[in-house]
Amino acid sequence: MSETADLVSSPESDATIIEASHGDPERFAAIFDRYFSEMHRYLARRVGGAAADDLAAEVFLAAFSQRHRYDAARECARPWLYGIATNLVGAHRRQEARYLRALARADGQPQWQGEEERAADRISAAAARPALTAALTALAPGDRDVLLLVALADLGYPEVAQALGIPYGTVCSRLNRARRQLRTSLGGSNPVSEHER
């Protein structure tokens, strides 16, 4: 197989690109191109669309500034970027709280409607929204970060640990506590599963 064919079939890892950007900063644009939409989506679900427009840009400015500290042994930059995005949310807790309050008040419809969700889930989610958003607001920030990295970013526990720079066991205990609190706030039942029975 030719070298060109190898390059086509094996795109550069994030770690390779970030390392190359030390000498050639423009290379970092490839990280932006790969992950901007994903980071924007995560941030929009945490702080709302308007705030996400700015914060998503900030993620990549911060990542670029911190690229010399990136662990080249980690091929995929997703956890690292989610960690930066989550830290930015941490610096905008009031915005997050405002967004959750606005979501709780929304009359039946969220700010946007996920097309992939089934109608049954939408109905159940609308019913649960006030209680759930109140419960999310009441969580300790660290617990909420872990829960939302699992739920919204689809990170595994080791990736969450990497993103937040905390031990694996702490991820587990925070997630367990957050889930328990949500369950209690929802009266021990879950409208999604209730609806499907």
Next chain:
Amino acid sequence: MDDIDAYTGSHGMDEIALVRAVLASPPPPRPQVTVLARQRLAERTGERRIPAQPTMM
């Protein structure tokens, strides 16, 4: 059982599903948002060819 669930993620994921449903997935960022963000990065990286300014609607 809760502790085991949390560690294994094997079941009892209803809270997670509910969070996903309530914090619904938004549409992709508008093109001008992406381009403006890309321009901010290009200014930081010293890119020679700055991405084009989007046409404002």
